[in-house]
Amino acid sequence: MPAKNKNIAREWFNTIFYGALIAITFRSLLLEPFNIPSGSMIPSLHVGDHIFVTKWSYGYSRYSFPFGSWKLWDGRFWATEPEVGDVVVFRNPINESQDFVKRLIGKPGDKIQMINGRLHINDVQVPRENPRPYIVAMLPKSMRSVGYYKDNMSIKGNKIWIDNQPAPFNYTIEYKNDDFCHMYNGACGVFKAIEYTETLPNGVQHSIIEMSDEAPYDDTPVFTVPENHFFFIGDNRDNSGDSRANIGFVPRDNVLGKVWFIWYSHNYYAPLLALWTWPSKLRWDRFGMGVN
Numbered sequence: 001m002p003a004k005n006k007n008i009a010r011e012w013f014n015t016i017f018y019g020a021l022i023a024i025t026f027r028s029l030l031l032e033p034f035n036i037p038s039g040s041m042i043p044s045l046h047v048g049d050h051i052f053v054t055k056w057s058y059g060y061s062r063y064s065f066p067f068g069s070w071k072l073w074d075g076r077f078w079a080t081e082p083e084v085g086d087v088v089v090f091r092n093p094i095n096e097s098q099d100f101v102k103r104l105i106g107k108p109g110d111k112i113q114m115i116n117g118r119l120h121i122n123d124v125q126v127p128r129e130n131p132r133p134y135i136v137a138m139l140p141k142s143m144r145s146v147g148y149y150k151d152n153m154s155i156k157g158n159k160i161w162i163d164n165q166p167a168p169f170n171y172t173i174e175y176k177n178d179d180f181c182h183m184y185n186g187a188c189g190v191f192k193a194i195e196y197t198e199t200l201p202n203g204v205q206h207s208i209i210e211m212s213d214e215a216p217y218d219d220t221p222v223f224t225v226p227e228n229h230f231f232f233i234g235d236n237r238d239n240s241g242d243s244r245a246n247i248g249f250v251p252r253d254n255v256l257g258k259v260w261f262i263w264y265s266h267n268y269y270a271p272l273l274a275l276w277t278w279p280s281k282l283r284w285d286r287f288g289m290g291v292n
Helices: 003-029 178-183 275-281
Strands: 031-035 049-054 087-091 099-106 111-115 118-121 128-140 148-150 153-156 159-162 170-176 189-199 205-210 229-233 255-265
Touching: 003 031, 031 255, 087 229, 099 111, 099 118, 128 178, 128 205, 159 170, 170 178
Parallel strands: 128 170
Antiparallel strands: 031 049, 049 255, 087 099, 087 255, 099 229, 111 118, 128 189, 148 153, 153 159, 189 205
């Protein structure tokens, strides 16, 4: 190979290698982007939110880096303890190919229980106040331009209107493929919930939604969090697979980082370059929103 071609090939290799190294280092040590594929953290996070997670918040474990499932070492370094109420991304202890985002509810030694839909921590019922209406709208994508109309409610794009006025309550809107809505009868529709302000024992306040207080995980046994583990619950209390159900207790090493803010948000999947879809797709009001 001529010397000139060798130099060009070496330059390309160096560009790709060092670019990949910088990206891996940045994602492992500083910030990592994630997207929200499910509604388990409504109202704090909506399907289609894209978030940044601070990797330095709780220190680093093998899961902070690529190939963490290879179990090269155990434990954390530069570790700090997450606080109850933090919104955290962690590696699923049951399936290590999945990353979940939930709210930290219990630390080692805490006792967690749901009784009639109410969260109890260490035998004390957590205050749940200020009930207000909330709408979860999951509609066929074909409706995003024509709109949804029923009684005094209309939904078009990213907005809900009541009696031709902007809705006076919070809501989330997601558009699904029409085939999905036809295949899973009852999965799509407009669902009414109640939003509450919950105050955790350390004073952290956050919003939750409840469809009812009689859902499958609204009554549970007492969970005592073991050493070096945490207990996580989704803010969408009746639609979250979390420590009350299939996830169980999450080992400390599985924690990846703390959710910082939403950098991008949309209500359905479409090419970003399809500029004509932006008015009904992008949730501009969620860009840059912090997550508490």
